[in-house]
Amino acid sequence: MPRSNPNDFGDVPQGCSIPLNFARSSHERNYSIQIGRGILRTIGSEIASRNISRVVIIADEAVALSHSLTCEKSFLDAGVETSVIRVPSGEQSKSIQQAEQLWIALASLNVDRRTAIIAVGGGVVGDLAGFVAATFSRGLTVWQVPTTLVAQVDSAVGGKTGINLPCGKNLVGAFWQPSGVIVDIHALDTLPSREYGSGLAEVVKYGMILDPTFFSWLESHCNKIRLRDPDAVEHIVSTCCRLKVHVVEQDEREETGLRVILNYGHTFAHAIETASGYGVLLHGEAVSIGMVMAARLAERLGMIDADICSRQEFLLTSFDLPVTSAAFDPDILLDIMARDKKSVAGRLRFVLPECIGKVRLVDSIDHNIVKEVLTASSR
Amino acid sequence: MPRSNPNDFGDVPQGCSIPLNFARSSHERNYSIQIGRGILRTIGSEIASRNISRVVIIADEAVALSHSLTCEKSFLDAGVETSVIRVPSGEQSKSIQQAEQLWIALASLNVDRRTAIIAVGGGVVGDLAGFVAATFSRGLTVWQVPTTLVAQVDSAVGGKTGINLPCGKNLVGAFWQPSGVIVDIHALDTLPSREYGSGLAEVVKYGMILDPTFFSWLESHCNKIRLRDPDAVEHIVSTCCRLKVHVVEQDEREETGLRVILNYGHTFAHAIETASGYGVLLHGEAVSIGMVMAARLAERLGMIDADICSRQEFLLTSFDLPVTSAAFDPDILLDIMARDKKSVAGRLRFVLPECIGKVRLVDSIDHNIVKEVLTASSR
Structure with a gap:
């Protein structure tokens, strides 16, 4: 079956090997991801x-x-x-x-x-x-x-x-x-449930940034995914690895701007993790909240409609992931984000959705707009 | 004048730029050494x-x-x-x-x-x-x-x-x-005299490992070098940089075995520095002692004659460099050398001279022979 069928578990149900090839480097640095x-x-x-x-x-x-x-x-x-x-x-x-x-x-x-x-x-x-x-x-x-x-x-x-x-x-x-x-x-x-759920945040991320078909597949297989059906899990892992490999091969060191899309939700997430003290939230939980913030920021900037925000939030909630943060001081989060290593000269940059399956880096966003979104997203 | 004339100060008396090109990497990683x-x-x-x-x-x-x-x-x-x-x-x-x-x-x-x-x-x-x-x-x-x-x-x-x-x-x-x-x-x-002298140990190293003409030039220009004659100093710096660039371009990450020759004297030197506590000896002073030990080990193994040891020791002494170590316990030095990151599976490996201007890596040297040389080299 072709992958576009949302009931499909992919073409490699029982293990696979995904090669990574770095075009600009020597042969020895290529390697494989063995999944089984x-x-x-x-x-x-x-x-x-x-x-x-x-x-x-x-x-x-x-x-x-x-x-x-x-x-x-x-x-x-x-x-x-x-x-x-x-x-x-x-x-x-x-x-x-x-x-x-x-x-x-x-x-x-x-x-x-x-x-x-x-x-x-x-x-x-x-x-x-x-x-x-x-x-x-x-x-x-x-x-x-x-x-x-x-x-x-x-x-x-x-x-x-x-x-x-x-x-x-x-x-x-x-x-x-x-x-x-x-x-x-x-x-x-x-794996404990909370850890498993945390991983699903990154899975949702791959659908949001690169693959609308995969996003739909996640929506229609929520229960199997939550119950860790082995075929569903293997489909998730192999799909995400393939999507990530495709990006990393073309931009190993975040030089061309392509790899930065993997940071969707992560600028917010890192700030939340830093502000809350490492280890209070799991990384995926912070990413879940961060993606919700990023989508709301995109909506506030007129880049997407509210229904995209809703679909993402509904899917994250289906996986028992948090979608709002504790009541952090938005100014503290803004200050931490200005120090993020992806920032340039203190300007705020975010990876924001244009639709499900496509994101882009948006530069020099007004601090006040970001602050509004942060304030609205805190419980 | 050609470089083979030992009175020559090289063909770039007033500044030069030495390019580095890494054959196996992308263009952007090439750069230049500006000397002036x-x-x-x-x-x-x-x-x-x-x-x-x-x-x-x-x-x-x-x-x-x-x-x-x-x-x-x-x-x-x-x-x-x-x-x-x-x-x-x-x-x-x-x-x-x-x-x-x-x-x-x-x-x-x-x-x-x-x-x-x-x-x-x-x-x-x-x-x-x-x-x-x-x-x-x-x-x-x-x-x-x-x-x-x-x-x-x-x-x-x-x-x-x-x-x-x-x-x-x-x-x-x-x-x-x-x-x-x-x-x-x-x-x-x-630069303080002791620091300047310490640098001359690495200069002598380049003559020993790669360039007999340069070694002879050092022997015949001792006084000018000690007095920091600017033309002599620039000749020294540009010659050593060229020699090092030639090696590093071919073996950036010590993978082919070529770059390891730059460690002539350094396995001993690092052990001496570690045993004595960092900062007691300057690095070049430890390298001076280390090169003397390496030459004596090569002599003990029948690789070189005593006169090569003598020429090297005489040149180092002319530059006011130490050629014997304080009375370290040879067993402690041996133990440190077995942990050196250039060692493989604890076997002792040293870069040793075959003549002035040529060295090679010698593997699996008997610990007892090394101990003899260490014992003889301590004051």
Whole structure:
């Protein structure tokens, strides 16, 4: 069946491999995203065939006894020397202090340049371990093994790594492409509901920014998605990865302006996360609120009709996601957004929808209009 | 006159521009090393023509009232918004804590991606500011403005950036090519004698690893070099930059094995620096001792005759450089070297001379032989 049929689960119902090719770079930097069910059990033999001397698994402690252990066993079965370092769960771990602990741990393990880092967990561990890999010995190989929905559909793909400063999210980081991404759909079976829902915010984002058919498909499959029907989940993950790969291949380092569309909702979201203190809201929850704010801003600017705002809000609400923020001071959010690394010379820039499936970057938006939208969006 | 005449000062006595071209990368990453006399006074107009919104000068406090001020005035004259951040002198500044202070300072300055970092000082500031530029907002433009001899002939060229961990030098870092390198020979006029001498160790290294004619030229121009004759200094700087560029262009990220020759003497030197505590010896002084150890190891392995060791030691001594280390425990140095990021799986690897002007990487050297050489080299 063609993908335009909204009842279709895509043409790859049982695992697939999505290649990434960077046109402007050397062959060695291309890699694949492997998507499948139960594939963590074979990760050892998959990676052992590469030119590596050993692996260091950096794992979220929440998956230490589950997915991380599965990976560790698989590496040991494949005869690969394996060490495991656990990282506390939560956004607070994306800190300089945690990066320092990992650097020192890698030094004490006598890690060399043929050691591969295996990042097992959600976006926090992926960003943190990716940054530590990018900067230890001026760059170690890293494999991303996302075990949350938000990481599988978004953060593990594309090579962005980073940590937070107290004054801003992801202000310290590097573009560092992994050698591969291993996405095991089964890892989501044990994901807490709130985490799963948080990932769905990024899923909705991909529909909004790039794919109206996919957006409609999400609307018509709400229940299956909420119940984590495996075919529905695999369709979601593979579709989002394909959409993201298409963008990242053409604009790896946010230079041409294309990649910036992935930040739809994120300028608001980062400000909300910074203002509320990291870890109070899950990232996807902040993105949900941020997308609602962005759509309302677009409506206020006359770019879209109210029904697009409503469809987005209804879909997000169907996934139990928040669509309004706590009562933040709009001036504080504005101040944080002016410092966002995507801002230029303090001017406010937002990715805003033109319709479902298409967004564009809008520059130099009047602070007062943004403030109106922020005020209206707070509870 | 051809360069083979050892009395020649080179074919570019009054300034030159040395281009760097990375064959495997995009055009935008190529840049030039500008070498001249008094060129800091025009740095503002040089850089203002690029697509930048403002500059942040990160300067060694030792040059805050001299070269940094010259740069700042030049930028202000060119109408470029300019901020200055001072960094304490000395290897101790290549720390996570200092990097954190700079990241926070850049955030508080609301730096955006069109801000250029200008690193003014020696190797410490170049490495530190380069690393901070590589990692703030996932990468800012950086210009290297080396004001010490060791930075002008070596560390400012080639894109290596990094900071130290307590357990090892440069263990955290990135390959991050600058947008340009501005080398003002006049900046060396105010350099303390010990700093100048330290730079000459890297100069001797270039003769040893790549250019026997240059080595002979150094032997026959000792006095002019020690007295900082401007033509002699410019010949030294331009020759070393050309030699380094030739290597770095072919092996930007130490992947092919060519760039590793630049580490001649450095495996020993880093271990000596780590064991003695950063900042006790200047980097060049440690490199001087390290090259003597490397030559003696090569002699012990039957690779070279004793007269090559003697010529190198005599030249280093002529430049008032140390050739023996304090009485370190050889076992401690061995342990540190096994952790060096150039080591693979704990095996000891050294760049050793085959003759003056040629070195090669020698792998899996017996720990006991290295220990003998270390023991003999300590006072």
